[in-house]
Amino acid sequence: MKLILAIVQDTDAPGLTKALLERGFQSTKLASTGGFLREGNTTLLIGVEDERLEEALEVIREKCRTRTRLVTPGVPLAEAPDPFLAQPVEVQVGGAVVFVLPVERFFKV
Template sequence: MKMMIAIVQDKFIDKLMSTFYDAEIYVTKIASSGGFFKNGNTTLLLGAEEENLEKVYKIFREITEAEEVDTARGRVQVSGATIFVVDVEDSLRI
């Protein structure tokens, strides 16, 4: 099993949550804030079996997208979602 930790721009959250719900993918939503640009974002925690990772990635790819934003130092590309995947030794639902 894998644990996915995704930092997502707030503007994508409603559609992502709805799509995950429809796909029967359980997700925990945690409010967070951006570091570099201090933009609103949300952290999602998802548990997925390895064979389902591509299904989850596909949802992220369909809904989130990177964008360029103007900064004092010029235009910078900001990702729609940053996803970390880590191994899970054990998982229980109690």
Template sequence: MKLILAILSNDDSPVASNALNKNGFSVTKLATTGGFLRAGNTTLIIGCEDEKVEAAIDIIKEYSSKRTEIVPSTASYDIGRYASFPVEVTVGGATIFVLDVAQFLKV
């Protein structure tokens, strides 16, 4: 048995979790926050049999699109003042961890 932890954008998580549910996967959703952009994410927790891991990953990939966004950034100048200017960054996609499960209980 495996445990899949998938960190997705809040924009992508509803369709990804619905698709996983429709394909027989039980999904637990956690609200999380990314450290780089300090933006809200969703972490999906999925327990599944070893042979179903690739199917779950394929679904997550299908519904986790990468895109670019303009975010404010700060830069310092020599005179000690700070100015904010927009920077284009890639967001979205998914970060997926697959862990071995030593024991699974449903009580």
């Protein structure tokens, strides 16, 4: 048994949780902030059998991959004489920090 501790962006958490559950991996969500990722992240605890560890990590890599998104800055036109400021800009989203911890014992009550 391993305990995966995955710190992911808030925006990726619901999709990741759903994808994990579809494969039978249950997760518990802890509220967290700052540090490893930008503000607004979620720490997920996921207990997995050793033989399914790679599969669970693969889901995390897939659902939290770093990608870019086009964002149009919310600058009022009147205040943005430079038209460049109103152009959409690419921002990076996603990413995850993942720790795999050994588990000595695991049980359900």
